[in-house]
Amino acid sequence: MAGVASLLGPVRARTRRRSEWLDRLFLRPACGVPLFCLLIAGVLFLTFGPVGETLSAGFSRLLLALPAALVARLPSGAPEWLRSLLREGVLGGVGAVLSFLPRLALLFFFQAALEQSGLLARVTRLADPLLRRFGLRGDAVTPLLLGFGCSVPAVLCTRGMKDARARERCARFVPAVACSARMPLCLTVADCCFPGAGWMVCGAVWLFSGLCFLGFCALTAGRDRHSPPALHADPLPRWRLPAPRELAGSVLEQVLHFAGRAGGLILLFSVLVWLLSSFRPGQAAPVAPGQSLLAALGGAMAPLLRPIGLGDWRIAAALLAGVGAKEAALSTLGVLLGGGARPLSEAIAASGLLTPASALSLLVFYTLYFPCAATVAVLGRGQRRWLWLPLVFAYLLAFLVFRLSGG
Secondary structure: OOHHHHHHHHHHHHHHHHHHHHHHHHHOHHHHHHHHHHHHHHHHHHHHHHHHHHHHHHHHHHHHHHHHHHHOOOOOOOOOOHHHHHHHHOOOOOHHOOOOOOHHHHHHHHHHHHHHOHHHHHHHHHHHHHOOOOOOOOOHHHHHHOOOOOOOHHHHHHHOOOOHHHHHHHHHHHHHHOOOOOOOHHHHHHHHOOOOOHHHHHHHHHHHHHHHHHHHHOOOHHHHOOOOOOOOOOOOOOOOOOOOHHHHHHHHHHHHHHHHHHHHHHHHHHHHHHHHOOOHEEEEOOHHHHHHHHHHHHHHHHHHHHHHOOHHHHHHHHHHHHHHHHHHHHHHHHHHOOOOOOHHHHHHHOOOOOOOHHHHHHHHHHHHHOOOOOOOOOOOOHHHOOOOHHHHHHHHHHHOOOHOOOO
């Protein structure tokens, strides 16, 4: 036993010294902040850049090849409406969303690695003095990072925050953070309208939404911003390499959650959108999308969106669907543009639906305008009263971006 203790002693000492050195590095603002910013920049590049794009393109081809071939081999006597439902309603809707699973899996992987390594706890302590200037505390970092994955657990996570006013403020505005469900539409639009720079555009939108969250919190903080900052007192976990099994389990859980929504809720939305875009009341035969009930609904909303460059009824219909579920906005465009087995970015480019100016406006407005129905359901009554602030800000900012971009 004494021999084992003598062997373990130096190992523990080296581990303790290494941990202390890492803490001094990451907890010192002059070093920790630049290192964390570089880390986030690397995550954005790998997720939204060439690596993520290659994985997404390959997965999309594998995902859609067999279903497209089966649809093409339907018996010649099969009704045309069935072909249209399967091609535009199912492949164009659900397929457009599921094709982004590799990029989302990368994002979930990096989020889990930050948390399991112990780095997230250091960022929480490092960010505490800064976040107090916005009426928050260091423990708001966890809901903020969760918000980039999904707004629902982010809102629920705020219930564990210690300060009541900071907790209320964080839950109220964390839905403004660009969740993973918004990323597929942002990536599609960016790849279509800004070829070669899509990852930078999406990264800017991603970070911009976090800054908007802080801005909304500061706007409503009042005196809380001037409270004297105190050291974040929560104990720090030890540094460790994330266990592969734990990483894989966390990523798989989040991917299955997203795919479950896309496979169930988004399938329902896609079929509903196909029905609304193919029929109109009092007429049993299919009609052109421009003459459908969905066109009428989108057309009624389009004049409100015309000043920000989004006056096409198809975009208005996609934004309406996005209120139910953010993934539904992309699937709606997939149905209306008949993406089928080809990439939706190609269908958008061929339609002439967006210019670079209107694309920027859409990215800004869609990122901030309104949370999904599931998020609204978990918000408290007092928190829902503030949903107007991101909506008005999104509209005004989209108007400004559209005009300054030459729209």
